[in-house]
Amino acid sequence: MPRLVFHPEEVKVVSKRFGEGAANIDRYIELGGYEATKKCLAQGPEWIIEEMKTSSLRGRGGAGFPTGLKWSFVPKQSAKPKYVLVNGDESEPGTCKDHLIFLHDPHAVIEGTIIAGLAIGAKVGFIYLRGEYRYLLEIMEKAVADAYAKGFLGKKIFGSDTEFQIVTQTGAGAYEVGEESALMESLEGKRGVPRIKPPFPAVVGLYGGPTVINNAETIATVPHVIAMGAAAFAAIGSPRNGGTRLFSISGHVQRPGVYELPMGYNLKKMIYEVAGGIRGGRTLKAVVPGGSSTPVLLPEEIENLGMDFDQVGKAGSMLGSGGVVVIDDQTCIVEFALRTISFYQHESCGWCIPCREGTDWIKKSLTRFHAGYGVAKDIDNIQYLAENMMGRTFCPLGDAAAMPTLGFVKKFRKEFEDHLNGKPCPFAKHVELAVI
Amino acid sequence: MSPEQTSPDTMSIFSPALAARFDALVEKYPLRRSAVVPMLLYAQDEIGYLSDAVIAEIADRIGITELDVRNVASYYSMLRFKPAGKYNVQVCTNISCMLRGAYDLYERFQEELGIGHKGVTADGLFSLEEVECIGACCWAPAIQVNYEFHDELTADHVPGILASYRGRAKAEGKAPHA
Numbered sequence: 001m002p003r004l005v006f007h008p009e010e011v012k013v014v015s016k017r018f019g020e021g022a023a024n025i026d027r028y029i030e031l032g033g034y035e036a037t038k039k040c041l042a043q044g045p046e047w048i049i050e051e052m053k054t055s056s057l058r059g060r061g062g063a064g065f066p067t068g069l070k071w072s073f074v075p076k077q078s079a080k081p082k083y084v085l086v087n088g089d090e091s092e093p094g095t096c097k098d099h100l101i102f103l104h105d106p107h108a109v110i111e112g113t114i115i116a117g118l119a120i121g122a123k124v125g126f127i128y129l130r131g132e133y134r135y136l137l138e139i140m141e142k143a144v145a146d147a148y149a150k151g152f153l154g155k156k157i158f159g160s161d162t163e164f165q166i167v168t169q170t171g172a173g174a175y176e177v178g179e180e181s182a183l184m185e186s187l188e189g190k191r192g193v194p195r196i197k198p199p200f201p202a203v204v205g206l207y208g209g210p211t212v213i214n215n216a217e218t219i220a221t222v223p224h225v226i227a228m229g230a231a232a233f234a235a236i237g238s239p240r241n242g243g244t245r246l247f248s249i250s251g252h253v254q255r256p257g258v259y260e261l262p263m264g265y266n267l268k269k270m271i272y273e274v275a276g277g278i279r280g281g282r283t284l285k286a287v288v289p290g291g292s293s294t295p296v297l298l299p300e301e302i303e304n305l306g307m308d309f310d311q312v313g314k315a316g317s318m319l320g321s322g323g324v325v326v327i328d329d330q331t332c333i334v335e336f337a338l339r340t341i342s343f344y345q346h347e348s349c350g351w352c353i354p355c356r357e358g359t360d361w362i363k364k365s366l367t368r369f370h371a372g373y374g375v376a377k378d379i380d381n382i383q384y385l386a387e388n389m390m391g392r393t394f395c396p397l398g399d400a401a402a403m404p405t406l407g408f409v410k411k412f413r414k415e416f417e418d419h420l421n422g423k424p425c426p427f428a429k430h431v432e433l434a435v436i
Numbered sequence: 437m438s439p440e441q442t443s444p445d446t447m448s449i450f451s452p453a454l455a456a457r458f459d460a461l462v463e464k465y466p467l468r469r470s471a472v473v474p475m476l477l478y479a480q481d482e483i484g485y486l487s488d489a490v491i492a493e494i495a496d497r498i499g500i501t502e503l504d505v506r507n508v509a510s511y512y513s514m515l516r517f518k519p520a521g522k523y524n525v526q527v528c529t530n531i532s533c534m535l536r537g538a539y540d541l542y543e544r545f546q547e548e549l550g551i552g553h554k555g556v557t558a559d560g561l562f563s564l565e566e567v568e569c570i571g572a573c574c575w576a577p578a579i580q581v582n583y584e585f586h587d588e589l590t591a592d593h594v595p596g597i598l599a600s601y602r603g604r605a606k607a608e609g610k611a612p613h614a
Contacts, residue, residue, distance in 0.1 A: 002575050002587065081466070093530040093569040131477055131514045132570050134583035167464045172477045173514030175568065189469030189498075191511040207466045250532035250573040257574045292531055292569075323573065325531055339534055343568055349511070 005257030036226035054230035056242030061215030064309035073202035080209035084125035092291035094323025097246035102136035106143035112219035175347035194395035238264030241308035252328035290320025293400030295407030332427035344401030355398035521563030532573035544591040
């Protein structure tokens with residue numbers, strides 16, 4: 001069972017029902033659940049979208065797109081049915097927040113899905129969980145069945161004339177399916193390859209109908225925004241970055257865990273105070289701020305860094321999925337870079353050549369390099385390959401592989417050079433033999 | 437063959453429960469083929485892997501070609517075309533787990549089981565896989581045995597974990613292949 005952590009600096013909004021037994025629908029109602037949905041049902045779509053815009057809630061999946069704005073793009077009139085699609089394919093290495101949401105607060109996901117449906121005029125919502133999350137899917141399925149039994153879902157929700165249905169769906173192992181267009185392909189029973197954009201899903205999405213796709217954390221945040229009021233929610237965070245965020249802090253810290261902190265919270269404090277600092281009395285070497293696809297930051301870069309989309313972007317990285325991976329001074333960055341690119345090489349769907357070939361060549365090159373068979377020009381070559389993947393693919397997986405690679409090479413060039421001329425890696429014991 | 441013999445009802449390799457699950461699932465979507473991915477996984481859970489017969493039955497029930505089903509199935513990493521062990525041990529070695537000793541854990545599993553990546557023990561009880569991130573980064577290193585998570589592990593936990601599954605298999609009183 002995933003351990004829950006607590007820290008006095010936390011501001012519990014999305015996680016306030018964690019550990020409170022809220023997966024039980026009666027307990028959830030007792031804790032104030034489903035009031036937000038009733039309020040939205042009474043207020044209507046325009047009000048909901050305005051509230052979401054006021055809240056300055058931004059997508060928690062990684063891109064940070066303003067949720068209210070996304071919802072407002074869905075056309076009011078549509079010949080085809082509209083859909084809400086909840087992305088619970090949580091697969092970005094370093095990220096495990098949705099895991100806890102599904103485990104502890106499945107009804108918040110249901111409520112958020114209904115509210116999104118009310119806002120855009122959809123009658124059906126799909127909640128897609130990665131295949132590995134089977135026990136969480138079962139919790140979600142039970143929650144959905146309970147909501148149907150209470151009349152919160154169905155032809156006439158809460159006794160109104162409004163219909164809303166929810167369907168839960170399992171994936172079967174694929175990082176790429178976390179990309180919104182690939183997610184739609186998977187839900188339509190196909191290989192999870194991305195679609196070209198435009199058209200955007202808000203216009204032509206699932207089954208050709210206008211579709212809003214939100215990350216599970218974004219959706220679970222929605223009922224809290226409604227319940228506490230959009231202005232109050234926005235006031236917690238930093239400018240244009242409303243509310244709190246579930247930060248998954250992992251790696252070499254004393255107390256890893258999922259902590260809910262206000263947007264804009266200082267990264268250094270997050271590591272040293274909230275997560276208890278670097279374990280074993282070691283020192284910080286580097287930190288990946290927002291999941292494996294975000295460029296690495298050095299200790300001096302996090303001194304005054306507030307963790308919101310704008311500030312981390314300005315620092316040359318991304319807030320991404322909020323997965324903070326902390327790396328100590330006993331870690332080989334070349335090995336870390338190799339493990340990162342190996343993941344993207346494995347997960348590239350092969351649809352776009354720069355990503356399919358680029359990830360493979362960088363992996364081969366780094367494997368050889370880490371094993372001590374690298375030559376000086378490999379360093380530039382790795383950088384060249386990564387630069388040529390950027391922006392040349394249908395979906396962001398190519399960029400997600402290239403960006404961290406560029407970060408490692410640029411910021412730790414000396415460590416790459418130290419691996420040259422047959423010198424063994426000073427840190428790692430897991431040296432693979434060259435594959436080419 | 438007469439049409440009666442080829443209908444899914446008489447030729448089905450799905451259990452009645454799995455067939456009922458399929459029938460309920462397929463009604464939920466605007467398009468039948470949306471059931472392909474979940475059905476492949478649920479059928480694999482029951483039968484152990486995606487045999488030719490499973491592919492054929494899913495194709496038939498959905499109304500698409502077997503080639504189309506294979507094309508979809510080959511994309512997803514959890515789906516397999518060969519049997520795995522009764523207990524499939526999946527060790528995450530991605531970054532967060534790697535930083536906290538996942539490779540020591542993985543090596544210990546290899547030693548204890550005497551198999552490598554995607555290997556199956558001779559008795560068919562265990563198989564081993566090195567897998568990508570399983571979404572347990574804050575409780576690293578973590579593994580999944582079939583769908584069960586085990587987290588915050590060290591290599592010393594390995595014999596105990598394997599013993600508990602051996603015990604479970606014994607308690608079920610079935611041969612691993614049954």
